[in-house]
Amino acid sequence: MNDRILVAPTDLLGDGVFETVHLRPAGPWLLDEHLARLSRSAAIVGLPEPDLTPVRERVFDTTGVLRIVYTRTLLDISIAPFPESALRERHAGIRVLSADRGISVRRRPPWSITGAKSLSYAENFAARRWAIRQGADDLIWLSTEGYVLEAPTSSVVWLTGDELCTVPPAEADILPGITAGHLLSLAPSVGLRPAERMITLPELAAADTIWLTSSLRGMAEVTELDGIPRPRSPWTPRLLSLLGL
Amino acid sequence: MNDRILVAPTDLLGDGVFETVHLRPAGPWLLDEHLARLSRSAAIVGLPEPDLTPVRERVFDTTGVLRIVYTRTLLDISIAPFPESALRERHAGIRVLSADRGISVRRRPPWSITGAKSLSYAENFAARRWAIRQGADDLIWLSTEGYVLEAPTSSVVWLTGDELCTVPPAEADILPGITAGHLLSLAPSVGLRPAERMITLPELAAADTIWLTSSLRGMAEVTELDGIPRPRSPWTPRLLSLLGL
CATH class of the missing domain: 3.20.10.10 (D-amino Acid Aminotransferase, subunit A, domain 2)
Known part of the structure; x- marks a missing residue:
């Protein structure tokens, strides 16, 4: 939770895409749909097709919010508490x-x-x-x-x-x-x-x-x-x- | 050059401001004007007035490009080569x-x-x-x-x-x-x-x-x-x- 991540300064210029997924007790809700939309968003902003294996293979043992960020230099997965x-x-x-x-x-x-x-x-x-x-x-x-x-x-x-x-x-x-x-x-x-x-x-x-x-x-x-x-x-x-x- | 920086995942959502300054042999060109614009941009996106002391006090001993990034959690200074x-x-x-x-x-x-x-x-x-x-x-x-x-x-x-x-x-x-x-x-x-x-x-x-x-x-x-x-x-x-x- 609230991890810090290492990025290039150019990653901070908003030139990437993301998804926010609800982590339910049964797992990430509608994950396939979110990953498909991430790929579609990436194509719109001219990013290469992302390799989403790290997300698909990850086991989520918590509830909350999963955020997937994809830029020209990184694919980041972070988890945050569910907002009240x-x-x-x-x-x-x-x-x-x-x-x-x-x-x-x-x-x-x-x-x-x-x-x-x-x-x-x-x-x-x-x-x-x-x-x-x-x-x-x-x-x-x-x-x-x-x-x-x-x-x-x-x-x-x-x-x-x-x-x-x-x-x-x-x-x-x-x-x-x-x-x-x-x-x-x-x-x-x-x-x-x-x-x-x-x-x-x-x-x-x-x-x-x-x-x-x-x-x-x-x-x-x-x-x-x-x-x-x-x-x-x-x-x-x-x-x-x-x-x- | 090409430093990596540690950020919060939310810093990646484009909700901050930046400036790009030309580092000339005589120093950062029109730095005061760039810092004033950074403060003005910050106000427009609802960020508090930045403390720009770290930028003003820094001695720049190289030419190239100075990028100043300011978000809700960080003020980052990075230097990159001048683009051909x-x-x-x-x-x-x-x-x-x-x-x-x-x-x-x-x-x-x-x-x-x-x-x-x-x-x-x-x-x-x-x-x-x-x-x-x-x-x-x-x-x-x-x-x-x-x-x-x-x-x-x-x-x-x-x-x-x-x-x-x-x-x-x-x-x-x-x-x-x-x-x-x-x-x-x-x-x-x-x-x-x-x-x-x-x-x-x-x-x-x-x-x-x-x-x-x-x-x-x-x-x-x-x-x-x-x-x-x-x-x-x-x-x-x-x-x-x-x-x-």
């Missing part, structure tokens, strides 16, 4: 703001790396700190065209009738959410229809329920969006249970 | 593409960190790799509104008549270029008038001369913009000499 805040948000829900990220989805540059989980995470942290200064817990990013994108460290999932939706990652040029994808794949088992849709903020606000999903939170229900309270959903405990939480 | 490419570009000039960064200057988010030299540099590297794949040496970023912003690791400076210009950093939400600022402050000594202007790509293309300026390159003349060759300027050696290069 994620547990709290999972059960109490979160108050969320929406905010224009100032980025267009229609005019993405050819070198765009927003679809990779890159180590250049400063904007994600800065946006989250801004939301907290406004008295919220988190924020949802919108494109300059008004489309719902993602949250700085989570995917947006919503329920309208019996349709469980998320944002299409390729079309929105966002990170494919592993928890969101897993949840949608399980939706039919509880009578819900999975779908991916580009939506605007008013459309999202009109959904029955909104969640932010991520590996550590699992899913956190949005109990307030832009200052407007939202009724709690009976689906939250059902879907958390689907995720084994 | 910077010397070459300074004398031979560079072929540059323009490209929309997909970011609006009119709709900057309140948490924007593009005015800081943050460690989240992956997009800068990715954009540069893209330009090189297109057969160019570098690129100039445009806002979605069509304004000239900056290059991934340089400022844009241009000459029109006797006016030596750069982009206003606060208005464009870009990094204040130290070399560009220094050059403009010296402009009157060679009969040029310094100015800061928001300009579009056609206006830039119509300038007499365009340079990309940075601490290591000093200034590199743009000899080709979007595939169109540009005549060499007699001002390049004069201004390089003003910079002591």
Whole structure:
């Protein structure tokens, strides 16, 4: 825990990729999916295919958080305690703001790396700190065209009738959410229809329920969006249970 | 040279700031300006004011590149050899593409960190790799509104008549270029008038001369913009000499 690692100064320039995996009592949750996404992110930032044997062969005898970092010079595995805040948000829900990220989805540059989980995470942290200064817990990013994108460290999932939706990652040029994808794949088992849709903020606000999903939170229900309270959903405990939480 | 440093895993998430200083035979060039910018960048990403005594007190007995990295847990100083490419570009000039960064200057988010030299540099590297794949040496970023912003690791400076210009950093939400600022402050000594202007790509293309300026390159003349060759300027050696290069 809280290991220190030896790096080259250039490793500190955010030019690499990472994954955060929930270490559950049964082992690392959805590890294959995380490793596949790490490889995909690496390709987006022009890194060679990583050799993930050290991760696959490692035996994890603790719960908590597994972080895998891959740069041009290193593949590092570290383990940290599970953050209390994620547990709290999972059960109490979160108050969320929406905010224009100032980025267009229609005019993405050819070198765009927003679809990779890159180590250049400063904007994600800065946006989250801004939301907290406004008295919220988190924020949802919108494109300059008004489309719902993602949250700085989570995917947006919503329920309208019996349709469980998320944002299409390729079309929105966002990170494919592993928890969101897993949840949608399980939706039919509880009578819900999975779908991916580009939506605007008013459309999202009109959904029955909104969640932010991520590996550590699992899913956190949005109990307030832009200052407007939202009724709690009976689906939250059902879907958390689907995720084994 | 090429030291390895001991960091916390979270130091690898790009949530810090840095400076790159040219170590000349006379010492670190414009060190005070670089340290002031480091403090300013730190404030933008929500870091406490750094204690820069270790940098100010250090005696540098070599030439090359000084890199100062500041995160929530460390202040690191490392020295690397001067890159040959910077010397070459300074004398031979560079072929540059323009490209929309997909970011609006009119709709900057309140948490924007593009005015800081943050460690989240992956997009800068990715954009540069893209330009090189297109057969160019570098690129100039445009806002979605069509304004000239900056290059991934340089400022844009241009000459029109006797006016030596750069982009206003606060208005464009870009990094204040130290070399560009220094050059403009010296402009009157060679009969040029310094100015800061928001300009579009056609206006830039119509300038007499365009340079990309940075601490290591000093200034590199743009000899080709979007595939169109540009005549060499007699001002390049004069201004390089003003910079002591």
